[in-house]
Amino acid sequence: MILINPLKAFLWSIRRNQTDVIHLYDTLSPLMRITSEGSNMLNFGYWTDEIKNPIDAQINLCTLTGKIAELETAKKLLDVGSGLSSPSILWKRYYPSLKIFSINTSFTQHLIAKKLKNVDLKLSKKYSTDISLINSTSSKMPFIKESVDRIISLESAQHFSPLTNFIKESNFVLQSGGLMVIVIPVITKPLKFTENLLKLGILSFTWASEHYLISNILSISEKWGFKVLNVINIGKDVYSPLKEYYVNNRKKLKQIVSNKYDPILEYILYRSILKMDILSKENFIDYSIIKLRKLS
Numbered sequence: 568m569i570l571i572n573p574l575k576a577f578l579w580s581i582r583r584n585q586t587d588v589i590h591l592y593d594t595l596s597p598l599m600r601i602t603s604e605g606s607n608m609l610n611f612g613y614w615t616d617e618i619k620n621p622i623d624a625q626i627n628l629c630t631l632t633g634k635i636a637e638l639e640t641a642k643k644l645l646d647v648g649s650g651l652s653s654p655s656i657l658w659k660r661y662y663p664s665l666k667i668f669s670i671n672t673s674f675t676q677h678l679i680a681k682k683l684k685n686v687d688l689k690l691s692k693k694y695s696t697d698i699s700l701i702n703s704t705s706s707k708m709p710f711i712k713e714s715v716d717r718i719i720s721l722e723s724a725q726h727f728s729p730l731t732n733f734i735k736e737s738n739f740v741l742q743s744g745g746l747m748v749i750v751i752p753v754i755t756k757p758l759k760f761t762e763n764l765l766k767l768g769i770l771s772f773t774w775a776s777e778h779y780l781i782s783n784i785l786s787i788s789e790k791w792g793f794k795v796l797n798v799i800n801i802g803k804d805v806y807s808p809l810k811e812y813y814v815n816n817r818k819k820l821k822q823i824v825s826n827k828y829d830p831i832l833e834y835i836l837y838r839s840i841l842k843m844d845i846l847s848k849e850n851f852i853d854y855s856i857i858k859l860r861k862l863s
């Protein structure tokens with residue numbers, strides 16, 4: 568059984584510095600994989616009408632993100648906050664000539680990603696070395712000026728604090744005219760800190776990231792030399808279908824989670840998913856895909 572010190576988990580969620588985020592997600596990523604039927608994608612997924620399970624929803628979100636980023640014409644991609652690099656592996660299958668750099672602060676997740684990449688038999692050996700795993704922060708990426716033409720942050724930018732540093736660094740490494748796509752859970756209404764905590768409720772602690780306001784993200788991006796090309800809000804196709812899946816399969820998932828974690832963690836997860844659905848229907852939270860172009 569995986570034991571989590573409640574005090575440490577509380578401090579990780581409250582402080583949310585770089586080390587805390589690494590500890591939290593190294594600890595909880597196995598839980599995310601368990602509750603999504605063993606998927607390594609580590610995202611909420613995009614649940615369209617034909618999607619019935621987390622793995623397909625997550626693949627659907629990654630596929631959509633790749634299309635929005637126009638990866639068919641890209642040469643070098645930074646996958647920033649790459650998790651276990653499964654989205655990178657998927658994009659490599661679709662776009663085999665694409666050179667991908669998977670950027671992650673968690674060395675532990677990179678070790679898992681390396682194993683996943685090596686055993687992925689669908690990935691041609693000819694191109695398998697074209698996914699480079701790089702242990703780095705989002706604000707100090709080891710690339711020279713204007714050296715890549717695409718940047719994707721898929722459900723990871725909510726952990727970048729301050730976000731300004733990531734946007735500024737992206738402007739430096741991205742070529743003029745290059746595209747950046749940020750896929751991120753957001754809040755839609757500005758509230759004072761205490762009001763925000765009360766509104767989010769349990770999500771103040773289980774949503775272990777910054778709670779960025781969508782308008783602020785767009786403002787920061789424009790300030791640092793990006794043009795906003797499109798914003799697609801898909802919250803209704805993320806939070807409610809995820810809740811329905813979990814509620815309908817809770818008996819099975821509860822048993823699986825409880826075999827590896829303290830049962831109280833499953834209850835907290837369950838309540839958090841219900842809360843996300845409520846706040847989504849109240850239009851307080853959303854899930855945005857933001858497409859940006861670097862101006863010359």
